[in-house]
Amino acid sequence: MDERQLRILCELGELGSVTAVADALLVTPSAISQQLRLLQRSMPVPLTERQGRRLVLTDAGQALAGAAIEVESALARARHIVDAYVDRPDGSVSVAAFHSAAATLFPLLLRGLAGPGGPRLALADEDVEQEQFPRLTRDYDLVLAHRLAPAPDWPGTVAVTTLLREPLDVALPAGHPLTALPRLSPADVADQPWITVHDGFPLMATVEAIATAANRRLDIVHRINEFTVVAEAVAAGGGLALMPRWTTRPHPGVVLRPLTGIHARRHIDVLHRPERTARRAVRTVLTELHRAAAAIRDGDASD
Incomplete structure (x- = not known):
């Protein structure tokens, strides 16, 4: 019946x-x-x-x-x-993000949604391999994920909205001879020691593209996922690295230069199960994420 x-x-x-x-x-x-x-x-x-x-x-x-x-x-x-x-405006909303996005967007999100009557945020950092991000949507309302532009689309089981299309720059120690150049090609950087992420993480595809374009194997000396640690290693002369232009904090000992000759850019996307945005509080947080991302892209985000 x-x-x-x-x-x-x-x-x-x-x-x-x-x-x-x-x-x-x-x-x-x-x-x-x-x-x-x-x-x-x-x-x-x-x-x-x-x-x-x-x-x-x-x-x-x-x-x-x-x-x-x-x-x-x-x-x-x-x-x-x-x-x-x-329809509850002050409902709890869980948000997960990989480290550099969390460090940049979480403070803006907290400030933007501060005050009575707004959504109650539950934030978490999740640094996983690219293929694991969709699975996180079972545990979180919104998941901030990154992928390189040529990579396959996310599976159809999740809804996707893009926050940023962020350039990836070459990070050099201040005073390095290559900092004299306004832009760098794969040939310029292929003979340098490199600091990269671990295998399975999105930036490795761009590192491999540099090697292919320069027709030589890169000398990878360190593997570090956390960009704040990468910046310290670059500043100390540990090697060159790829670093996102907008979602890493400037380091006084690190200089960023654009990379030409290959597509060096990543998408920062929000993934969620389609039914999650039926809730007003989740839609409010998603709107605030877009506002924060626009401020970052336009250079208006405050520290």
């Missing part, structure tokens, strides 16, 4: 004919009769009987119709609770 069948049974008890019920519910009499037959098949006793030209409820049918009213009332209360939850 389902809610619609119970509603038809209640209407039949009041109106006394299939035709009257069909008129009330704006469907055909045959559709009403079919639903009554389906309901009857799930019951061990008759629910209706003929009294002259009228179709009336048996004692069992009346008992079920009475219970159906309670079910309908309970469902109405449940819908009201769900509607209130969905």
